[in-house]
Amino acid sequence: MTPMSGVVTLLTDFGLEDPFVGVVHGVILTRCPHARIVDLCHGIAPHDVREAAFWVSRCARYFPPLTVHVVVVDPGVGTDRHAIAVQTGDHVFVGPDNGVLTGIFTGGDVVHRIDEDRFALTDKSRTFHGRDVFAPVAAELASGRVRVPEVGPVAHPMKLDLTPGRVATIDRFGNLITDIEASPATLHVEIAGVSVPVADTYGEVPRGELVALLGSFGTLEIAVREGSAAERLGVGRGEPVSAREAR
């Protein structure tokens, strides 16, 4: 038995309106009764693999060492895409091989393809591998009964181009969270043809003005003081952004 934290996080595009997340909890608890399951987020935009890749890479550090992170944003479910698992540093990650784990790779990682026939529920569906494949694998890993190298053969995972320079996600207030690491030298950001000044706090700009700030996950965020930057600029996830040292 490998010592594990017993914590399992779930990051999906399932939403919370339906019982999809609930049955994933059930499958994990059936196989790992002491698991501590955390709903990291189920509000990823449907099929937005890049948004999920951003969040898992930014959030994993806040969980205990030897946590199992399950990421299921999986537009290719039911096709021949593989399922993979990897340990990087202190954390274990499980997800489809569609690039969603790109942001957590550190360079020398050994990724394993999951032997689905061995781990899946006996009545595996075509469309719900979060419940039928990823949950049982996560439970085996979280319990310490199975180690990552034992889930299947070594694989060469698909990777996304995550070169910074985009709006990674938009929060409920309309703030545009970019994937650009903040630097003290950055004085402006450019987005949608608009130059936005970088400030230390909201207080430095008038109400209703655009401003770029260091966000709480270490990247630049574009905001409107007491307003919505997404509405103001009319942009969405994926919009290009560039950081400038001066205008």
Next chain:
Amino acid sequence: MTPMSGVVTLLTDFGLEDPFVGVVHGVILTRCPHARIVDLCHGIAPHDVREAAFWVSRCARYFPPLTVHVVVVDPGVGTDRHAIAVQTGDHVFVGPDNGVLTGIFTGGDVVHRIDEDRFALTDKSRTFHGRDVFAPVAAELASGRVRVPEVGPVAHPMKLDLTPGRVATIDRFGNLITDIEASPATLHVEIAGVSVPVADTYGEVPRGELVALLGSFGTLEIAVREGSAAERLGVGRGEPVSAREAR
């Protein structure tokens, strides 16, 4: 003490905007500190007893044996409707006696009426029995201190007519999840005057076309590839559906 899994699931129409679900957790944890509470779903359409009946019957199997499932969709709260508990197979169910548990009955079940005076919180409200009645009973059952036959006298529960042939629920993507068990002989389904072909995968139909598929909970689902079947057909929960072996 009866051995129990300690897992308690909650299936309600409370939504997650308000603290109603949170205080149910509090009441359960006060009486059963080791309970593992799973929010199976709180997005049941308000008062839709049939939708809840569908989901509890389809989801319970994914939880550990000796789980307590609490179903609170309860338009008759505050009237003289009873509260009931039953064990069927390995699982325990608690809910109002309004038919919401119909789908989990197996034929020879012995249902018990809950003695509310014995279990309810001392300041029981008229309108929130999820917190004041069902949560404390669930905690007693999950702790193993009370067994189902001890909650009150044998009852003859109300049952709904759950004859298949309807849209049971609609997921966040607009897929129509029916209550019709999929059969290899089914070639078409009929809904709202439209004949929809059954396929094995989305890939068999062009984008934007209606298709019926085996859904992830074992029933037929009606979908539009990369679209919303609910919008396309203009139908809602309860819409009649029939399965045809040929057109």
Next chain:
Amino acid sequence: MTPMSGVVTLLTDFGLEDPFVGVVHGVILTRCPHARIVDLCHGIAPHDVREAAFWVSRCARYFPPLTVHVVVVDPGVGTDRHAIAVQTGDHVFVGPDNGVLTGIFTGGDVVHRIDEDRFALTDKSRTFHGRDVFAPVAAELASGRVRVPEVGPVAHPMKLDLTPGRVATIDRFGNLITDIEASPATLHVEIAGVSVPVADTYGEVPRGELVALLGSFGTLEIAVREGSAAERLGVGRGEPVSAREAR
């Protein structure tokens, strides 16, 4: 080590669309692995300190003694507002010093200002103290390693005027939940120039009629039978309400 229940509740305006709540769980579980974290509610209207003050004062009683309640509705995050902790009766509360804890004070409470430099994450952000300050303090308190008097010096907390007479919150059905304790002598309530009769049950008024009832948290609620009182009256949170013994 102080004995604690290990239960931690979270009441915020973070919403559930993003991973903000999830990482708060992660920080707590990292420092207090046995914590039982309950999402009391994350749907507080953004920055509505009064709504949060209402709910925490009404909900804490449903949790086990020695629970730690974390309330993060914090429009002043990043300014020089303090963070505070207090034990009243059997419960411990943590939050910003902006009045959000006013409703749980009992008169002789000794409030402590949290020494943020001692407890905060090393890379504390300007804008996410729920994760960076309140979560680590809550974990230390819930673990029993730190007692309230040890978090920092005695403070004189800011208090809101919570004199009853307002719509405190509106539930998903459009019911107006007031902060007025129900009394048997109350025969009418007045809101927005309309006199609404008090009844014992919905059944006493016709469908579509306004009625005031004893709500499930002990205060008067204004409802429309099978409708939305918020829409009918066109009012929102904070609307004045008065209770009358006769018209």
